[in-house]
Amino acid sequence: MDSKKKNAGELGLKFFLRTFESAPSPKKPFSFLKDSDVPLEQDPNLKPHAVISLLWATMSTLELKDFTEEQEALVVKSWSAMKKNASELGLKFFLKIFEIAPSAQKLFSFLRDSTVPVEQNPKLKPHAMSVFIMTCESAVQLRKAGKVTVRESSLKKLGATHFKYGVVDEHFEVTKFALLETIKEAVPEMWSPEMKEAWGQAYDQLVAAIKTEMKPTS
Template sequence: MTPDQVKLVQQSFAKVVPISDQAAVIFYDRLFEIAPAVKPMFTGDMAVQRGKLMTMLGAVVKGLSNIESILPAASALAIRHVSYGAKAEHYPVVGAALLWTLEKGLGDGWTPEVADAWTAAYTTLSGYMISEAYGRPEAAE
């Protein structure tokens, strides 16, 4: 990711924070719509899960300026997701749901540059997490 892309992700996420509860609902609704098979992995309180999602996204977005600082947490999260039943092929679906949610939430603020920046961020992190969890970054392709 370029420094400009990091800045775009951080600036656009700042606009999502005020609607974070709504954004999380939209995200999970979309995820379960496009990948209904993953819904059984979410057995707990979805309000808690939505809060965890937004907290994690906030930490990742903040850490993009120093990506090495978030890699240990990303590795631990990836390994934990395996125990929940997550597979490498789920990562692109989650990414699609996330980008769709951001597009809806940001409206006119979802420019091609912002879309490219978020795509780069998600691709970078998901590739790392897949590698950590499954040992092969190409597994999601």
């Protein structure tokens, strides 16, 4: 961790440049990049932002906070409102991921050689719904279970699958952004900074658990 802190400026900038190289459209959420007329790596606002993001991501992985009763209530309330539309929201969630990072489609075997538009692929909607439900229910159960639990799967299997298909930190970050945006749009009247923090923290804990199992199967 100390070496990462020392090199946080370069590592953070490298992390963001890799993200933008593989998926240029993630620049859209950053207001300071939209109208910039200098090369990306020379933008004076990018490096400080990248440093903060890298340190935050590293610390959140190493020192995951306790999931509070208040956070649980926010997650449970919003999931109860979303659950009936899980199929549509799951698809929306995945389409947001692919909009931000089109190259992520290559991670899914059923999309690689598909000849139909991605939103019409018959295998995408059930897969997206399954992942969305798993992610949300993991968040709902987090405090009472005292650990990350996943539906109809195991962390070991999830970790091995993510390892096999070459999932990297940038993919997790894009997915987090897409998840939070999907939830925000699904329950706009409930959305708040506190709810964003609750869902973000639950997602970070799920990712941390998956990462511990990201190794080849024996």
